[in-house]
Amino acid sequence: MHPVIGRLREHGIRPTPQRVVVARRVLDSKAHPSAEDVLNAVRRDSPLISRASVYNALKLFVRKGLLEKRPLRDGRHVYDPIVEPHHHLIDERSGRIYDIPRGLCRVRLTKPLPGFEVRGIQVVLKGRKTT
């Protein structure tokens, strides 16, 4: 039995064959793959798996807490007339984006990052309007 089957069950996910191959590809990955990356990788071993099954599996895994989905790939943008550095606040429910002035939110690196020149910091808070 694949070790991932246990992890799927722990999270209340029925381990169908399709889900197992998706989980095997993504769970031990350090590469932060996109859905299409996973689809292509999985199809090398299981050429008959459908696009929708991979997307369904990934969505389910996120809902069950096995994975996190992160918007880290270039693709969909908004345009901001405020070019000075500042941060942003996104309301989960409406998707609305608010500005946070630089002074309201401080970011500090406790150690330098060797071998990397930092050229920009973007902080995004997610949450819900309560009023």
Added chain:
Amino acid sequence: MHPVIGRLREHGIRPTPQRVVVARRVLDSKAHPSAEDVLNAVRRDSPLISRASVYNALKLFVRKGLLEKRPLRDGRHVYDPIVEPHHHLIDERSGRIYDIPRGLCRVRLTKPLPGFEVRGIQVVLKGRKTT
């Protein structure tokens, strides 16, 4: 003369009619519009403007420092098997994503955000590998 014409010229942008209507829509916006938002808004006044002109104008404005482009819209994601909170580092040249442990980077709100319940903080550093 539209006030935006001056701002375009200040940034070394020739103020064509198409660019002026795009600039008018986006420069005074608080709404963080996407390119498609801008296209749709602009077409209400200038139905004949082409999709490519709007995209070209936005890209030019960013290159000239009039706007910033920010990846704040849901759309393209990666999947991360590390579900514990941590931050990320993106190499501008390769697009590669690296993990930053929570302890290496601290975020602090200097004042609370009234009317908003924060449910997640995402810090993304952009820069370049130097080694």
Added chain:
DNA sequence: CCTTCTATTTAGACGATGTCTAAATATAGG
């Protein structure tokens, strides 16, 4: 004003990404 060279706009095709649906298939529980 005319010509010429360059910049810009345009329509439309294209690729990538993600969602949805209806039909087929598999599985679980009685």
Added chain:
DNA sequence: CCTATATTTAGACATCGTCTAAATAGAAGG
């Protein structure tokens, strides 16, 4: 075994951004 439910599948569809080749506009020089 039968039935109800879950899952998979192919394919259509929508959105977003890029690209290209042809048309147009504008600037610069005579």
